[in-house]
Amino acid sequence: MAARRGSDATTPTLDGETSDSCNVCIIGGAGYMGLPFSLAVATGGHDVTIVDIDEDRLAQVDDGVFPFSERGGQELLDEVEITTSTEHDVVADADVVVLTVGTPVDKYQTPDMSIVFAVMDAISPYTNEDQLLILRSTVAPGVGDAVANRTDAAVVNAPERARQHYMIEDTINVPQLLGAPTQRSYEQAKSFFETFMDADVMPRLSRREAELAKIFGNVFLYVTFALGNEYWALTEHHGDGDNVHRILEVASKGIDWFNPPGPGANTGGPCLRKDGWFVSTAFPATELYETASSINNAMPSRALDGLEEREGWPPEKIAVLGMTFKADADDMRGSLADQMHYEIERRGYGDRTVFVDPHNDAYDELDAIDGADWVLILTPHSAFEDFEAVSDAVGGTAWYCDIWGLWNRTHERSDNGYFKY
Ligand SMILES: NC(=O)C1=CN([C@@H]2O[C@H](COP(=O)(O)OP(=O)(O)OC[C@H]3O[C@@H](n4cnc5c(N)ncnc54)[C@H](O)[C@@H]3O)[C@@H](O)[C@H]2O)C=CC1
Numbered sequence: 267m268a269a270r271r272g273s274d275a276t277t278p279t280l281d282g283e284t285s286d287s288c289n290v291c292i293i294g295g296a297g298y299m300g301l302p303f304s305l306a307v308a309t310g311g312h313d314v315t316i317v318d319i320d321e322d323r324l325a326q327v328d329d330g331v332f333p334f335s336e337r338g339g340q341e342l343l344d345e346v347e348i349t350t351s352t353e354h355d356v357v358a359d360a361d362v363v364v365l366t367v368g369t370p371v372d373k374y375q376t377p378d379m380s381i382v383f384a385v386m387d388a389i390s391p392y393t394n395e396d397q398l399l400i401l402r403s404t405v406a407p408g409v410g411d412a413v414a415n416r417t418d419a420a421v422v423n424a425p426e427r428a429r430q431h432y433m434i435e436d437t438i439n440v441p442q443l444l445g446a447p448t449q450r451s452y453e454q455a456k457s458f459f460e461t462f463m464d465a466d467v468m469p470r471l472s473r474r475e476a477e478l479a480k481i482f483g484n485v486f487l488y489v490t491f492a493l494g495n496e497y498w499a500l501t502e503h504h505g506d507g508d509n510v511h512r513i514l515e516v517a518s519k520g521i522d523w524f525n526p527p528g529p530g531a532n533t534g535g536p537c538l539r540k541d542g543w544f545v546s547t548a549f550p551a552t553e554l555y556e557t558a559s560s561i562n563n564a565m566p567s568r569a570l571d572g573l574e575e576r577e578g579w580p581p582e583k584i585a586v587l588g589m590t591f592k593a594d595a596d597d598m599r600g601s602l603a604d605q606m607h608y609e610i611e612r613r614g615y616g617d618r619t620v621f622v623d624p625h626n627d628a629y630d631e632l633d634a635i636d637g638a639d640w641v642l643i644l645t646p647h648s649a650f651e652d653f654e655a656v657s658d659a660v661g662g663t664a665w666y667c668d669i670w671g672l673w674n675r676t677h678e679r680s681d682n683g684y685f686k687y
């Protein structure tokens with residue numbers, strides 16, 4: 267097994283020789299996933315070149331500025347060396363080519379793999395049979411095989427399973443799925459990952475199995491979170507004063523096999539909210555993901571319903587806390603902030619609502635909530651953890667809606683996440 271972080275790292279190249287350091291080209295390497303991954307690869311002693319069409323991002327990287335919020339990102343950029351390029355032909359000099367480009371769904375939830383195929387069109391004249399091509403983006407089943415049809419390089423599927431904001435540590439510590447068409451390409455890719463990972467590379471899967479395995483992980487999370495949200499809604503329906511947080515805590519205490527998720531007002535993001543469509547679009551047997559999507563997307567609306575039912579008159583000022591897709595990240599993609607904006611406007615509250623997010627300059631600071639009479643946590647940033655600080659910023663009595671259970675008061679003295687204070 268090759269040693270981590272380059273010390274005695276021996277990474278076989280495809281011609282059967284070994285080298286301490288590979289030329290690694292990461293296409294889409296300026297992105298939220300690609301950049302932390304590129305830095306992690308560089309810790310293995312490899313010569314890493316990022317290829318990206320986002321020239322602003324590349325300029326920031328060249329200037330030594332980590333361009334978005336990611337734990338340890340700036341520190342690692344200060345530590346390792348990486349090169350940047352906008353030219354796809356640099357892959358001609360690479361031993362290992364990695365694709366980390368975006369794989370969205372369109373507005374009708376149809377998987378859109380066009381960026382992957384556009385990249386293959388751009389790089390295939392420069393790839394060759396001695397190279398390893400690692401598909402790291404999350405793709406619909408079968409896309410790895412389609413990519414392999416467009417190049418002579420050995421194509422393996424090694425999906426990223428890191429959580430945004432913890433990308434660097436997860437890249438190193440989360441076991442690596444690896445779908446490879448031959449034992450040889452499996453061994454070569456495994457050796458490469460072992461140069462910068464601490465966790466194990468999993469036993470060989472086919473490319474399509476690796477694609478399915480990655481997607482199932484995210485579907486599992488999304489559906490599980492929907493269950494927490496559904497249970498919160500059921501608790502709302504069944505009675506006044508009942509509290510889903512108390513129920514779940516007491517019901518699961520001391521039972522190893524029962525770890526129910528709590529509810530959350532913003533269940534989404536750039537991956538959980540779309541990856542399930544890769545397996546369920548146009549496949550009628552899998553309505554579970556679609557149902558989960560309906561439940562999760564309705565949470566901002568249900569949160570406002572609960573305030574309206576409890577208070578019964580229009581508020582003078584509403585404060586929505588947290589707009590990015592998850593706690594402490596700065597990424598808006600896939601956030602239910604869109605649903606929240608829509609619901610606020612539809613209910614006629616647009617002129618009396620402030621939106622607060624310390625991780626996004628487009629929104630207000632906490633002091634803007636002064637005088638609010640409804641305060642709702644959409645995304646539970648740690649900046650909001652101190653309830654006293656929030657209530658001081660309000661400066662008077664207000665109704666609070668904390669579906670997440672961020673505050674102790676929610677667990678102890680709330681009506682299913684709502685309380686007046
Ligand atoms: N963001 C996340 O937390 C995670 C994302 N993933 C998967 O990783 C993939 C990438 O996602 P993100 O990094 O979030 O997307 P992103 O949009 O932040 O990054 C994609 C990058 O590809 C670049 N790009 C687009 N077309 C290009 C081209 N023709 N040549 C070179 N570069 C090009 C873009 O400029 C961008 O920098 C997706 O498949 C996603 O599902 C997987 C795990 C975690």
Ligand SMILES: CC(=O)N[C@@H]1[C@@H](OP(=O)(O)OP(=O)(O)OC[C@H]2O[C@@H](n3ccc(=O)[nH]c3=O)[C@H](O)[C@@H]2O)O[C@H](C(=O)O)[C@@H](O)[C@@H]1O
Pocket residue numbers: 404426427428429430431484487491527528529530531532533534535536537538591592593
């Ligand atoms: C365990 C885990 O978090 N899985 C990953 C997930 O990462 P991601 O960065 O999207 O973050 P996340 O923390 O799961 O949050 C996703 C969404 O779920 C929400 N969320 C989170 C925890 C929870 O109990 N309830 C809930 O509703 C968050 O607010 C967010 O909107 O999706 C990643 C991806 O594919 O991008 C995948 O690589 C990761 O393994």
